[in-house]
Amino acid sequence: MTLENRQRIIIDDAPLREDYVPPDLTGRERQSRLLGACLEPIRSGRRPAHAWLHGSPGTGKTAAAMSFLARFQKETTALFVVVNCYERDTLYEVLDYIITELKIFRAEEHRTSVKMERLQHYLGGRCLLILLDEIDKVTPCERARVLYTLDALGNTGLVCISASLGALFEMEERTRSRINPRTISFEPYGAEEILQILTRRAGQAFASGVCPAFLLRRIAAVCNGDARIALQALRNAAESAERSGHTSITAADLSGSWNNNGNVKKEQTLAGLTEDHRMLYQGVRDARETLCTALWETYLQRCSQANRNPIAGRTFSAYVNQLVRLGLLTCERARVKGNVRLLRLSE
Numbered sequence: 001m002t003l004e005n006r007q008r009i010i011i012d013d014a015p016l017r018e019d020y021v022p023p024d025l026t027g028r029e030r031q032s033r034l035l036g037a038c039l040e041p042i043r044s045g046r047r048p049a050h051a052w053l054h055g056s057p058g059t060g061k062t063a064a065a066m067s068f069l070a071r072f073q074k075e076t077t078a079l080f081v082v083v084n085c086y087e088r089d090t091l092y093e094v095l096d097y098i099i100t101e102l103k104i105f106r107a108e109e110h111r112t113s114v115k116m117e118r119l120q121h122y123l124g125g126r127c128l129l130i131l132l133d134e135i136d137k138v139t140p141c142e143r144a145r146v147l148y149t150l151d152a153l154g155n156t157g158l159v160c161i162s163a164s165l166g167a168l169f170e171m172e173e174r175t176r177s178r179i180n181p182r183t184i185s186f187e188p189y190g191a192e193e194i195l196q197i198l199t200r201r202a203g204q205a206f207a208s209g210v211c212p213a214f215l216l217r218r219i220a221a222v223c224n225g226d227a228r229i230a231l232q233a234l235r236n237a238a239e240s241a242e243r244s245g246h247t248s249i250t251a252a253d254l255s256g257s258w259n260n261n262g263n264v265k266k267e268q269t270l271a272g273l274t275e276d277h278r279m280l281y282q283g284v285r286d287a288r289e290t291l292c293t294a295l296w297e298t299y300l301q302r303c304s305q306a307n308r309n310p311i312a313g314r315t316f317s318a319y320v321n322q323l324v325r326l327g328l329l330t331c332e333r334a335r336v337k338g339n340v341r342l343l344r345l346s347e
Helices: 029-044 061-075 092-100 112-123 142-153 173-181 191-205 213-222 226-245 249-259 261-271 277-287 292-305 313-325
Strands: 050-053 079-084 129-132 154-164 181-184 289-293 328-333 342-344
Touching: 029 050, 029 154, 029 181, 029 261, 050 061, 061 079, 061 129, 061 154, 061 226, 061 289, 079 092, 092 112, 092 142, 129 142, 142 154, 142 342, 173 226, 191 213, 191 226, 213 226, 261 277, 277 289, 277 313, 277 342, 289 292, 292 313, 292 342, 313 328
Parallel strands: 050 154, 050 181, 079 129, 129 154
Antiparallel strands: 289 342, 328 342
């Protein structure tokens, strides 16, 4: 191994990324068995049962679902689409994305009824599995429309991922009984399970001997069962070590990059949103607090400077509301005339 390679900490960053799908799921045997039972009919061309995966962030919901999708893509002729409901939180946007991913031509019509007709014609009875990640970020009324409409496609299975069962039960009974998903709970990982995950990922991502075992144990002990926070902390520490020219990750690298759980979660939430969401959040952060009208003007200026097409005013309001719902911003009525809102960063 050359001197240059010996000084590198990260040799493969893929196992440290949130979208990485591990070949084996640590501590999720029960959930994998239940999800597999829902999806097994796909192998014989039959409609799978809908599934609702729920649990706090970092408990392996998306990883489990993506693992099955990767497996069935290799072993069956079914079609698969993954929809990020952070970014697409209306029926129109979800349908439009599915049509784009499946490369269905002549489906540019804006009416959802026409898009549904084109999609059903394209499927022609083939099985379609749709993963709706972060479905709880869609408003309850629109969530019901999305699920009810997609269920009507016929030979289609829905895998919904949310932080809790509340997103299912706050919808009207008609939609719940129509969808009737199998609910699968994902509890927080135990410290030993987090340690196993970190040890495996470190072995894949780092050069040999650069990550002491005691650091992995320290991360596992304080991440509250959230694998995403644990992996982000490990990645931050490794990047800190590389920037400092260290040949291994030190305790100082870990403590200097840990921040706090709240900040790490905010970073992960923002990473799952659109660039426009992040620009709006940055505008509030730079101003400390700002009126909604002032944020709109700031946003337009930054789009102009970046030679970027801005979102419409109606979409701007929807994005601000979404940032508030996600706990990234707080909103209150401003002490000025008219219906003007004051925005601040959440604590």
